[in-house]
Amino acid sequence: MSTDPETTEEARPGTPEATDPTDATDATDATDPADGTESADGAESADGAESAGEDSAAAGEGGTEAAAQQSEAAAELAAQRVERERIERRKAEKRGPVESGAKLSGTAADLLAAVRAVESGERPVTAAFDEPAPAPRRPATPEPARRPQPAPAPEPSAPAPAAVDAVRGVLAEGGAPEGLAPQVAAALGEGAGARLRSDPWLLLRVTGVRPEQADGFARALLGAECGPDDERRGRAVTGWLLEQAALAGHTALEMSALLAALAQRGVPDPDAAVQSTLAEGEALVFQDALEEPGAPARPRPAQNDKEGAQGTEGAEGAADEEEEERPVRVLVGLERYALAEESLADGLARLVNSVPKEDGPTEDWERAAGTAGGSAGELIGAVARHGLVLHTGGHASLVDPARLLHEAPALGLRAWAAAYTAGGRDDCAALLAGFDRPDGREDGTGCGTATVAGLLAGAEGPGRDADGALDLDLLIVLDAPQLDVETAALLVESLPDGARLVLSGDPAVLWSAGPGRVFADLLVTRACPQIASRVPDPGPLGELVSGIGIGELNQVEAPGKEVVIVPVRDAGEAVHRTVQLVADSVPRAIGIPAEQTVVITPGHGGAAGTRALNAALKERLNPGPGRFGGFDPGDRIAYSPAPGRTLPGQVVTADADGLHLSCAGGPVVVAREQVERSVRHGWALTAHQAAGARWPAVVAVLPGDAAQALNRPWVYTAFGRAGRHLSVVHGVEQALPRAVAEIPAKPRTTRLPALLRAQLPAAG
Structure with missing residues (x-):
């Protein structure tokens, strides 16, 4: 058997349709709001995400540049002392419990205070780059969790018709498509028309709009007043680059990478553009201490010592001079992701440092661990003693958390498992149903399975208690590598005091579609126990995928094809x-029907992307005129209710209410105006769309032009979606084994490890 199959989903320069606003899912379509997926592990984004953030090797340069600027520290000392007193006053005002989402807290609040100080003239803008984190963080002792409000509505209310009409007039005047009016009105809010007229570059806040398009719009509106050095343009392009970086998975950008990307986009003074963005409060700046090679992890003493040195007398400054020279990196990020990482770090530290809720006696835990045996027993033992536990392994290792879920009610725990996909939820439920129940306990008592989205929305799971926390004692999150930083923060905030959290998943798969790499960051920081499953994936497919995970593309014996x-x-x-494979060969030779086979390809665009493949598959499997916005009853679809989430389903019918779908066994109605942005044909998917789910048969398509997009996580994820059969349509020759052996996941810039090390001195 040949083992040369594969390709990746990155956006490469020149990829057809790379600027389609409905295609942010892949490397080939890095700005799609509906999918937001493949771009997450982003291919070389023509949008600038690549230049803005993919190259984290250049990250340290930003820190070096910032360190050079610290030669002005003496001149700034008095101003910094005043600013620190101001920050301390703000912190004192915010001591009590903070309702989730109501106010900023911790480092994020201090950073915002510094930005407002710039706005008020209390300090010069340049000082924003010279000062490390404003104040030592409070210790992560057990404390009441900040509770999110139960499930806000996923869709914002539509803008008023008058606001849309006003925006439409401005768009027409500037020669922009009037069809963008509803999106512009929703993005800019009240007075959108007037705001857009006074600042045409605000058009960049609409997903899919590129800087050159916004420039043309601005020239049409402003005429001779329009220029590349316009401060408004610099701010807008800075924000756009940070958004593109988020699509590529970064929660922040190295300062050096951001400045280089701004220069590439024709901003004459990148530093002034960043400073203006910070002054307007549209982004935040951070300094994170870099760990010295080979040195033990430390809770950012350099930052805290520097803060003390800058706010005390010269003698103390001299005592900490050595710490001041410790290298730092300067990062710039959007407020929403800064808040999410701060909140997540606080919540995780609370779990690590807290004592789990008293439940069953020790002998019951020991009995449960001994009965389960193997890695499942180790997992139960770790959960008995710790509030946060990581569990790693392939698909077969799902039996370990399922066994923990099965034993939980007998240990006095109300336990739930939440999977990223409906398929993962159903797989866990099937394993749970297969265990023998202890005497005297009815099936399903005290435990259950749900999806992450359903749990947070309140549509699935145990519901919430009077404090707004999830009504459970143990939460097991399956497919944890798919958690982006905002979803992870909301889950952790939702846990009640004394609850336990288990994050379980395969660390070799593609990271989340949204910003962050939560599971990987936790594994790196080693802040809590890590249990590696000893349950291998079976058969030739398990052997093939396991080899890919360690960088080896092995030839395997496959007597059953x-x-x-x-x-x-x-x-x-x-x-x-x-x-031919989907419609004929696999059903005839393997016995798996077409409806149980999925095609996985690197991107949406191109001659062998999802669009081309879905058109060909529809013509063969369900031909029709596409009378419902391009869809017919019986079409397989991929519905994206939110960026990064994909629900496989089927078209049922359509009427005045919209397109009626059946997704995960339940009915879904997509409003007519949302169909184009959130529904695709679904015979062919990208690997990010398929992550977390499995099908009996998979056809992985690797056309020759996908060679540069290949990497090990893509190959591992695409091949690992197959349960019984994998066909590889292989046109990349030696690029496949080279990708598996030599090309790991593209790095992402995140702050979570530094934040955890600051709160957990033992981390690392």
Whole structure:
């Protein structure tokens, strides 16, 4: 059997349709609001996400530049002392419990205070880059959790017709598509028309709009007043680059990378553009101490010592001079992700430092661990003693958290498992149903399964208690690598005091579609126990995927045609052979019908992307005129209710209310105006869309032009979606084994490890 199959979902320069506003899912379509997926592990984003954030190796340069600027520290000392007193007063005002989402807290609040000091003239803008984090963080002792409000409505209210009409007039005047009016009105809020007229570059806040398009719009409105050095343009492009970086998975950008990306986008004075953005409160600046190679992890003493040195007499400053020289990196990020990482770090530290709720006696825990045995027993033992536990392993290792869930009621725990996809939820439920129940306990008592989205929305799970916390004692999150930083923060904030959290998943798969790499960051910081499952994925497919996970593309024996390689010469042949496999070969030779087979390809655009493959598959499997916005009853679809979330389903019908779908066994109605942005045909998916789910058969399509997009996590994720059979339509020759052996996941810039080390001195 040949093992040369694969490709990745990155956006490469020149990829067809790379600027389609409905395609942010892949590397090929890095700005799609509906999918937001593949761009997360982002290919070389033509939008500037690549230049803005993919290259984290250049990160340290930003810290070096910032350190050089600290030669002005003496001149700034008095001003910084005043600012520190101001920050301390603000912190004292905010001591009590803070309702989630109501106010900023911790470091994020201090940073915002510094920005407002710039606005009021109390300090010069340049000082924003010279000062480390404003104050030592409070110790992470057990404290009441900040409770989120139960499930806000996912869709914002539509803008008023008058506001849309006003925006439409401004768009027409500037030669922009009037169809953007509802999105502009929703993005800019009250007075959107007037705001857009006074600052045409605000058009960049609409997903899919690029700087060159906003420049043309601004020239049409402003005429001779429009220029590349306009302060409004610098702020807008800075914010746009930070948004593009978030699509690529970063929660912040190195200052050096951001300045370089601004220069690439024609901003004459990148530093002034960043400072203006900070002064307007549209972004925040951070300094994180870098760990010295080979040195033990420390809770950012350099930052705290520097803060003390800058606010005390010269003798103390001299005592801490050595610490001041410790390297730092300067980061710039959007407020929403800064708040999410701060909140997540606080919540995780609370779990690590808290004593779990008293429940069953010790002998009951020991009995449960001994009965389960193996890695499942180790997991139960770790959960008995700790509030936060990580569990790693492939798909077969799901049996370990399922066993923990099964034992939880007998230990006095109200326990729930939440999976990223409905398929993961159902797999866990099936395993749970297969265990023998202890005597005297009815099936399902005290435990259950849900999806993460359903749990947070209140549509699934135990509901919330009077304080707004989830009504449970143990939460097991499956497919944890798919958690972005905002979802993870909301989950952790939702846990009641004394609850336990288990994050379980396969660390080799693609990271989350949204910003952050929560599971990987936690594994790196080693802030809590980590249990590695000893349950291997079975059969030839398990052997193949396990090898890929360690960088080896092995040839495996597949007597039952579990793995088949189909070589092709070009993209046209790849599409033809894919349709043949799905519609004929796999059903006939393997016995798996077309409706149980999924096609996985690197991106949406291109001659063998999801669009081309879905068109060909629809013509063969469910031909029709597409009378419902391009869809017909019986079409397989991929519905994205929010960026990064994909629900496979099928079209049922359509009427005045919208497109009626069946997703995960339940009815869904998509409003007519949302169909184009949130519904795609779903015979062919990207690997990010498929992450967290499995199908009996998978056809992985690797056309020749995908060679540069390949990396190990993409190959691992795409191949690992197959339960019984994998066909690889292979046109990338030696690029596949090279990608598996040599190309790891693209780095992401996040602050979570530094935040955790600051709160947990033992981390690392």
